[in-house]
Amino acid sequence: MSLPEIIRTDRLELRPFSAADAPAVLDYSEDESWRRYQQTTPRSLPEAEGVVAELMRRDRQDEPVWAITRAGAVVGIVSLVFRADHRIARLGYGIHRDHRRLGLTGEGVRAVLAEAFRGYPQLAKVAAHTDARNLVSIALLRKLGFSHEGTLRSNEFAKGEFVDDAVYGLLRSEWDSRGRPEVDPQEVRLQAVGPESALLLSNLLELYVHDMSEIFPSEPGEDGRFGYAKLPLYWSEPERRFAFLIRAGARVAGFALVTRGSPATDDPEHLDVAEFFVLRGHRRSGVGARAACQLWDRLPGHWLVRVSEGNRGGVSFWRKTVGQYTGGAFSESGLHGSPHAWRVFAFESAGR
Numbered sequence: 183m184s185l186p187e188i189i190r191t192d193r194l195e196l197r198p199f200s201a202a203d204a205p206a207v208l209d210y211s212e213d214e215s216w217r218r219y220q221q222t223t224p225r226s227l228p229e230a231e232g233v234v235a236e237l238m239r240r241d242r243q244d245e246p247v248w249a250i251t252r253a254g255a256v257v258g259i260v261s262l263v264f265r266a267d268h269r270i271a272r273l274g275y276g277i278h279r280d281h282r283r284l285g286l287t288g289e290g291v292r293a294v295l296a297e298a299f300r301g302y303p304q305l306a307k308v309a310a311h312t313d314a315r316n317l318v319s320i321a322l323l324r325k326l327g328f329s330h331e332g333t334l335r336s337n338e339f340a341k342g343e344f345v346d347d348a349v350y351g352l353l354r355s356e357w358d359s360r361g362r363p364e365v366d367p368q369e370v371r372l373q374a375v376g377p378e379s380a381l382l383l384s385n386l387l388e389l390y391v392h393d394m395s396e397i398f399p400s401e402p403g404e405d406g407r408f409g410y411a412k413l414p415l416y417w418s419e420p421e422r423r424f425a426f427l428i429r430a431g432a433r434v435a436g437f438a439l440v441t442r443g444s445p446a447t448d449d450p451e452h453l454d455v456a457e458f459f460v461l462r463g464h465r466r467s468g469v470g471a472r473a474a475c476q477l478w479d480r481l482p483g484h485w486l487v488r489v490s491e492g493n494r495g496g497v498s499f500w501r502k503t504v505g506q507y508t509g510g511a512f513s514e515s516g517l518h519g520s521p522h523a524w525r526v527f528a529f530e531s532a533g534r
Contacts, residue, residue: 184242185262185301191293192371193479194286196248196260199237203249204230206256210278219316220276221340250277250290253479253532257281260294268302273310280509285370285472288322292369295326299357307353314346323350327357370472372438372480373427377417383425384413386437390459397492397522424481428460428473435469436460438477444486446517446526453531455487471503478507478531485531492522500527 189196199207208230210216217223224230237247243264250258258277264270273295277287299305312319314333324330328350337347375383391400391408402408416423422443428436436459444454455477460470478485487504489496504512504527512529 183301185246185294185297187242189248189293189297191289193252193476194290194293195251196290196293197251198242199234199247199249199256201231201234201238203256204234206249207234210256210258210276213279215279215318216276218341219313219319248290248294250286252281252286258287258290260290262294262298262308264302264305267304269304269306271298271305271308273308280506282318282506283468283471284475284506285468288325289369291322291326295352295357299354305354307351308357310350310352312348312350314348316348320348320350326352328352329356369431370435370469370476371429372473372476373429375425375427379425379427380413380417382427382434383437384410386434386459386461387413387457389461390437390457393459394493397490399521426477428469430464430467430469434461435464436473438473440477440481444488446486446488446524449484452484452486453481455485470499471506474503475507482531485529487527488517489525489527490519490522491516491525497525500525504529 187198204227208224208227211220211223211225211230222233224233237259240247245261245263247259247261249256250260258281259275261274263272263274265272273291275287275291277290295308298308308328309331310323310328312323314320320330329352331349331351334347334349336344338345387410388408391410394400395408400408416425416439422441424440424442426438426440427434428438437457438455438459439457441454441456442452443450444452446452446454455474458470458474460473464470487500489500491497501514508529512527515526515528517524517526
């Protein structure tokens, strides 16, 4: 048997490579870090065409390989090489520099691992080798549950230098206990919600408004609550207002409120991130960035993200997240506001 040719996740589609993918392969191979750490580094379109041709020739039963695609564009690769009658596999992966630090590589690799362990009951171990200097790759493997099994010193000679080879392994027992996507605490997803979640959202909004009271002075009422008067509108105006919970694994990690129409534009069809909140225990872990990207993937159109200039951390977060999502194809402008001016990020989302 062979593993599925098409594997879909919340944000990605993994599929076989085609000849038309050569320009995309050349594009993601041109990054300096890719050239430093990856073995296959084409430097011209003919070389990339040769690489794609070799990938297409691989036996899908013993050496399956998938192109990672996002919104239809090829952004990376995941591969497995099986041996010992599919009892052991070796993992390979890589992703375009503009799509890193969004959890996409882990999302794609995790989906492939799930199919491999499910498809081959005899599969006992998946191994991965990485350049010992590639700390980003090592962090990903650890997050996926791989254990460091040793470092082979000067085990490779690549690009004119000896390279230490860090070896990582994932046993089936370890995957069964922590590797499944449904129990991964960092598997981030958006959950569209209706009035049945009004109480939960209302409670989260209390934490959000309290956090924001350092920037927008606010006092609670006699009942000790700040309140959020616009929340009922998200149920009465479902064509123009959208409410989402952010979940990390099974846990609630925050929320996002979106409106069609924004104070920053006269166009009633522009989409606006009205409110966005991640609980403190999930911050600085990639949860917010992954949730934001899923939001933009889900609702295609012209987006505006407004951030108070008083929220310096927020300005930095949104500039980085929007930049990574769009590959730098966004505009940034200022807008008068009180008590602080607004920073506005504008861009297009094609959805998925």
